[in-house]
Amino acid sequence: MLRVHELTRRFGRLTALDAVSFEVAEATIHGLIGPNGSGKTTFFNLATGFLAPNGGRVFWEGGDITGLPPHAISRLGIARTFQNTSNFANLTLRENLVMAARNRVRTGALARMLHLRPARDEEAEHGRIAEAILERFGMAGLADTVAADLPGGTQKILGVAIALATAPRLLMLDEPLAGLNPAEKVQLMEILRGIREEGLTLLLIEHDMKAIMQACDRITVLSYGTLLAEGTPAEISRDPATIKAYLGTEAA
Numbered sequence: 001m002l003r004v005h006e007l008t009r010r011f012g013r014l015t016a017l018d019a020v021s022f023e024v025a026e027a028t029i030h031g032l033i034g035p036n037g038s039g040k041t042t043f044f045n046l047a048t049g050f051l052a053p054n055g056g057r058v059f060w061e062g063g064d065i066t067g068l069p070p071h072a073i074s075r076l077g078i079a080r081t082f083q084n085t086s087n088f089a090n091l092t093l094r095e096n097l098v099m100a101a102r103n104r105v106r107t108g109a110l111a112r113m114l115h116l117r118p119a120r121d122e123e124a125e126h127g128r129i130a131e132a133i134l135e136r137f138g139m140a141g142l143a144d145t146v147a148a149d150l151p152g153g154t155q156k157i158l159g160v161a162i163a164l165a166t167a168p169r170l171l172m173l174d175e176p177l178a179g180l181n182p183a184e185k186v187q188l189m190e191i192l193r194g195i196r197e198e199g200l201t202l203l204l205i206e207h208d209m210k211a212i213m214q215a216c217d218r219i220t221v222l223s224y225g226t227l228l229a230e231g232t233p234a235e236i237s238r239d240p241a242t243i244k245a246y247l248g249t250e251a252a
């Protein structure tokens with residue numbers, strides 16, 4: 001579905017991503033892991049048009065999307081969140097989601113998933129999408145709360161909800177569990193698994209190894225900008241290079 005070929009990005013003398021190639025298969029949860037500074041966020045920025053690569057290509061459904069601007073890539077059905085919380089702080093949750101729904105891909109999987117019939121009244125349809133997502137994320141009671149008034153963890157979950165409201169086919173999440181309490185982590189992972197069951201594809205950057213190992217179908221490991229290993233959670237958890245570079249230090 002999303003495939004990168006020898007993707008490379010340099011910042012001055014530092015090669016943040018060095019000829020990395022891998023593919024994310026449709027309707028999977030794919031993990032992207034690696035120590036701090038290994039190039040994970042840089043990969044997201046390259047794949048979603050926020051940064052231009054110095055070399056290599058990005059393919060979406062076989063088509064070359066390298067160098068397209070972020071809004072064009074988002075129209076193709078790729079949504080992402082940022083490592084830091086991002087929302088319209090002065091808008092309510094419902095307003096945030098309606099804004100996102102306005103940018104949705106018209107033939108998105110989400111409308112089908114929620115069994116929404118094509119509506120003449122677009123505004124009403126956006127409202128229904130917002131309500132359905134609030135419901136799904138257990139935030140119905142917070143619809144009229146201003147985003148800035150939410151606790152940090154809830155704002156983080158809202159970021160995922162906003163990305164989902166654009167009805168993407170691929171959802172790329174940069175450390176969605178960071179800053180969540182244990183209950184929120186369990187809740188969000190359950191939501192993500194439900195989304196995958198309905199045919200969406202997820203690419204997940206995450207340092208929480210337990211969550212990654214439980215949720216992912218496949219995992220790609222980066223280290224110093226290079227691809228260190230790729231495989232199932234079972235394969236990755238016994239991969240010597242990964243254990244040395246990452247698991248040994250972070251999750252020992």
Ligand SMILES: Nc1ncnc2c1ncn2[C@@H]1O[C@H](COP(=O)(O)OP(=O)(O)OP(=O)(O)O)[C@@H](O)[C@H]1O
Pocket residue numbers: 011014016034035036037038039040041042043083
């Ligand atoms: N805009 C930039 N300018 C200069 N250097 C950058 C820039 N963005 C990233 N880097 C550097 O590139 C390397 C990879 O950074 P990146 O943010 O992709 O890592 P990461 O794997 O997401 O790390 P973390 O787990 O800490 O979020 C780091 O050494 C970082 O300092």
Ligand SMILES: [Mg+2]
Pocket residue numbers: 040041042083174
């Ligand atoms: Mg990062």
